[in-house]
Amino acid sequence: MDTILFPARQSTAKESLAAYRGRGGYEALSAIVDAQAPARVIEEVQAAGLRGRGGAAFPTGTKLELTAKAQAEQKFVVANGGEDEPGSFKDRILMEHHPHLILEGVTLCALAVGATKGYLYVNRTYAAAQASLAAAMQEAAGKAYLGRGILGSAFSFELELFRAPTPYVAGEDTAALEVLEGKDPVPREKPPYPVQAGLFGKPTLVSNIETMANIPRIVLRGAAWFRGFGTAQSPGTMIFCLGEEVRRPGAYELPLGTPLRQLIDGCGGGLRDGKAIKAILPGGPSTAFLPATCLDTPLDHQAMRDAGSILGCGVMELIPVGRCMLEEALKHAGFFAAESCGACPACRMETSTFQTLLRQIKEGKGTPMLLDQFDKVAAFNRGKGRCSLIAMAAAPVLSAVRHFRGDFEHHLAHGTCPPG
Numbered sequence: 001m002d003t004i005l006f007p008a009r010q011s012t013a014k015e016s017l018a019a020y021r022g023r024g025g026y027e028a029l030s031a032i033v034d035a036q037a038p039a040r041v042i043e044e045v046q047a048a049g050l051r052g053r054g055g056a057a058f059p060t061g062t063k064l065e066l067t068a069k070a071q072a073e074q075k076f077v078v079a080n081g082g083e084d085e086p087g088s089f090k091d092r093i094l095m096e097h098h099p100h101l102i103l104e105g106v107t108l109c110a111l112a113v114g115a116t117k118g119y120l121y122v123n124r125t126y127a128a129a130q131a132s133l134a135a136a137m138q139e140a141a142g143k144a145y146l147g148r149g150i151l152g153s154a155f156s157f158e159l160e161l162f163r164a165p166t167p168y169v170a171g172e173d174t175a176a177l178e179v180l181e182g183k184d185p186v187p188r189e190k191p192p193y194p195v196q197a198g199l200f201g202k203p204t205l206v207s208n209i210e211t212m213a214n215i216p217r218i219v220l221r222g223a224a225w226f227r228g229f230g231t232a233q234s235p236g237t238m239i240f241c242l243g244e245e246v247r248r249p250g251a252y253e254l255p256l257g258t259p260l261r262q263l264i265d266g267c268g269g270g271l272r273d274g275k276a277i278k279a280i281l282p283g284g285p286s287t288a289f290l291p292a293t294c295l296d297t298p299l300d301h302q303a304m305r306d307a308g309s310i311l312g313c314g315v316m317e318l319i320p321v322g323r324c325m326l327e328e329a330l331k332h333a334g335f336f337a338a339e340s341c342g343a344c345p346a347c348r349m350e351t352s353t354f355q356t357l358l359r360q361i362k363e364g365k366g367t368p369m370l371l372d373q374f375d376k377v378a379a380f381n382r383g384k385g386r387c388s389l390i391a392m393a394a395a396p397v398l399s400a401v402r403h404f405r406g407d408f409e410h411h412l413a414h415g416t417c418p419p420g
């Protein structure tokens with residue numbers, strides 16, 4: 001269980017129960033059940049310093065501890081495989097290839113927090129992932145890794161596969177809880193947070209699929225082993241998705257702290273046609289663009305913050321030299337304007353204003369003073385709204401204007417993209 005590595009373009013073969021057990025699968029669960037020591041899961045994850053891989057990088061150990069401490073007759077665990085972030089497919093690959101790894105991770109989390117029921121919240125377009133998970137659930141139940149009296153103990157855990165809707169916001173944790181309750185995918189006001197009052201008002205741990213996939217190996221091999229990868233602030237590995245703009249697209253698991261350039265060139269083989277890079281969107285559409293001068297930035301949370309962006313969920317988008325950054329900003333502004341659920345006036349206002357301003361600038365209507373409006377609109381709306389979509393929508397637009405102002409000024413002066 002040393003790595004969960006995925007070379008590009010793998011087949012969609014599911015790892016069998018025998019193969020999973022052959023590499024230490026379900027040994028962590030057996031050890032915790034035998035020792036009757038569910039708290040060890042939390043201690044080990046906290047010591048490992050695992051941070052969520054769903055985008056916000058929140059410490060997973062803290063979430064586990066808060067859910068475990070919450071007093072309630074019933075608690076839930078939700079494995080978030082909504083994965084609607086454009087360009088992301090790491091959770092799909094994990095679910096298709098390594099369903100038992102996910103099942104063991106979810107079950108260990110349930111044991112740790114005292115949950116008796118869990119949901120695999122899986123993007124409804126992921127047919128192969130659903131089939132793979134469903135088959136694995138049957139196999140696991142047959143060997144008492146799931147269901148009533150797990151491995152002969154008093155611990156029972158019922159797991160259900162749920163086909164999640166595909167609007168972007170349906171992956172937000174509280175919107176996912178609404179969906180699981182049979183409602184529309186609309187984020188809830190917070191607090192209370194899901195760890196306090198989640199599904200049906202009960203304490204609920206919602207964690208990303210990749211986050212959960214890290215738990216069995218942390219419990220089995222220990223925090224010190226996990227910390228042998230990555231940096232002090234960002235321990236472990238992370239799966240990064242490279243798209244069609246590179247020679248070898250795929251999902252690559254790398255130790256955190258690996259230089260960005262190594263991912264792009266070493267794993268991805270660089271941009272197709274040998275083009276040079278103009279800008280990097282290091283964590284998906286909801287993160288800030290970085291200029292090519294940042295190509296040696298380590299892929300760790302703090303280094304990315306210092307450079308002006310975040311790792312998000314690890315979807316790497318690369319913009320070649322010659323591409324107009326106003327067009328790039330407009331593409332993302334259009335995405336967020338379409339995907340805002342509309343529940344919060346501030347989000348509707350911000351996302352539609354960005355789109356309107358960018359369209360105006362694209363046609364050369366206005367003066368450079370217009371370029372200062374983006375920061376003002378973002379500042380006015382900062383911290384408002386039920387979820388972080390407001391902050392997500394601002395990141396690519398503000399950073400494109402900041403780092404590539406010349407492209408926007410050219411549009412204002414000529415009504416066209418800059419030459420090249």
Ligand SMILES: Cc1cc2nc3c(=O)[nH]c(=O)nc-3n(C[C@H](O)[C@H](O)[C@H](O)COP(=O)(O)O)c2cc1C
Nearest residue numbers: 052053054080082083084171172173207208211388
């Ligand atoms: C608009 C929006 C969409 C999101 N989509 C996803 C998603 O598809 N999958 C996911 O794991 N987290 C998604 N998140 C983050 C979740 O709200 C939550 O932070 C995450 O599932 C927690 O898991 P983690 O702590 O393991 O990262 C989204 C957040 C927002 C604001």
